[in-house]
Amino acid sequence: MAAGQKQKRKKNKKKTTRTKSTAPIPALVPAEAFKDGMRRLAAGVTIITTQHDGELGGLTATAVCSLSAEPPQLLVCVNRTAAAHNIIDRGERLCVNVLARGHRKLAARFAGQNGIFGPERFRAGRWTSLTTGAPALTDALVSFDCTVSEKLHASTHTIFIGRVVDVRMQGNGKPLLYASGEYASIQALVAAMRRKRNAARKTGGKIKPV
Numbered sequence: 092m093a094a095g096q097k098q099k100r101k102k103n104k105k106k107t108t109r110t111k112s113t114a115p116i117p118a119l120v121p122a123e124a125f126k127d128g129m130r131r132l133a134a135g136v137t138i139i140t141t142q143h144d145g146e147l148g149g150l151t152a153t154a155v156c157s158l159s160a161e162p163p164q165l166l167v168c169v170n171r172t173a174a175a176h177n178i179i180d181r182g183e184r185l186c187v188n189v190l191a192r193g194h195r196k197l198a199a200r201f202a203g204q205n206g207i208f209g210p211e212r213f214r215a216g217r218w219t220s221l222t223t224g225a226p227a228l229t230d231a232l233v234s235f236d237c238t239v240s241e242k243l244h245a246s247t248h249t250i251f252i253g254r255v256v257d258v259r260m261q262g263n264g265k266p267l268l269y270a271s272g273e274y275a276s277i278q279a280l281v282a283a284m285r286r287k288r289n290a291a292r293k294t295g296g297k298i299k300p301v
């Protein structure tokens with residue numbers, strides 16, 4: 092490395108260190124403000140399933156994200172209190188089933204919103220399995236079947252990184268979304284936003300989130 096370059100690196104390193112040590116650590120925003128903000132982030136809805144040693148688990152989840160295409164990987168964030176968490180942790184396999192707009196009731200069921208827990212949840216919907224044995228919803232828009240390659244503990248949640256070993260796609264159904272604490276289709280969300288905007292125009296008021 093040229094002497095000039097070395098000098099530059101040294102200078103940059105010094106700068107970073109100084110900023111870290113002297114900048115005050117900002118206080119966190121209240122959890123309610125964070126949750127209010129996140130409600131405005133419309134998300135696709137999935138059911139994450141798992142199966143290990145005869146135990147079945149599943150939960151509704153929106154914290155699912157594509158990580159890389161080569162290798163094909165995704166990540167999911169699962170609360171450590173979720174019954175499926177320990178099954179995923181032990182078996183290191185999971186299937187992410189992306190829901191269509193007709194799956195509202197199934198989404199509520201797997202979120203525990205009607206008091207149904209454990210393997211009983213799988214009594215609704217039609218399920219098969221792909222490569223790992225985790226349940227795959229036959230009419231999901233897509234099912235990503237994964238083996239878990241990494242687990243990152245992050246406060247209340249574990250981030251599971253899944254390597255996609257199988258994928259099954261179904262037709263061109265419309266996705267189910269979740270925003271402002273409600274399940275909705277894209278069309279319903281757009282219509283609701285229009286209604287709110289028109290109402291706000293008439294009253295000269297602020298637009299409330301849908």
Ligand SMILES: Cc1cc2nc3c(=O)[nH]c(=O)nc-3n(C[C@H](O)[C@H](O)[C@H](O)COP(=O)(O)O)c2cc1C
Nearest residue numbers: 150151152153154168169170173174201202203269
């Ligand atoms: C729309 C929606 C999205 C959710 N997303 C997640 C998520 O990404 N991760 C998570 O751990 N829980 C999520 N939950 C909560 C779980 O679905 C819920 O706590 C579930 O009941 C956990 O399973 P258990 O009852 O078997 O413990 C979500 C709930 C809803 C309604």
